[in-house]
Amino acid sequence: GESVGLHLPTLSVQEGDNSIINCAYSNSASDYFIWYKQESGKGPQFIIDIRSNMDKRQGQRVTVLLNKTVKHLSLQIAATQPGDSAVYFCAESSFSGSARQLTFGSGTQLTVLP
């Protein structure tokens, strides 16, 4: 079936370095993608989104890249800070029947080292 997956389950980076978190998706009908940050014991927090008609979108310290040719999504975090330590999920949005649904990837644990 369709799925959204991640290449790396864990990622450790030095404080101040840039982080890149990757995600592969398989549903070519997905037209909207979102990155969420989830801290321990909390719900997912929206970080940034991108529509399928775009290949790059920038936010504050974050950039999302979308490569539809290889069905790949990445989240880049500039100057990673200790507060960025969390699990990051990509999610794809597509229609299932007549309803729009969000499918989550497996998540990447980002640890920022001092």
Added chain:
Amino acid sequence: GAVVSQHPSRVICKSGTSVKIECRSLDFQATTMFWYRQFPKQSLMLMATSNEGSKATYEQGVEKDKFLINHASLTLSTLTVTSAHPEDSSFYICSARTRRGPPIYEQYFGPGTRLTVT
């Protein structure tokens, strides 16, 4: 921004009892609400989707008689775990969707409810 609340944040119940979790959209009307379950170190798995005033649509493998969902208004949905067992212990997260013009629909998440069944 849009805020979604859940109550309680944590609940411990005995095996065989039922527990109700509330999800509220505080500053917007949610056309659709979603319930997710998350086991430790795993992703969010959609359990069911509910639209205000209509029956919930459950994902394959989710028992509708065990996980009762009521979506009575545009700002409130409840999930009742009936006859809870230890394997129902999990982190339950609700989400509410608002319309921001086609084709994009923003979806906001609650803080989650940690259920422990003893």
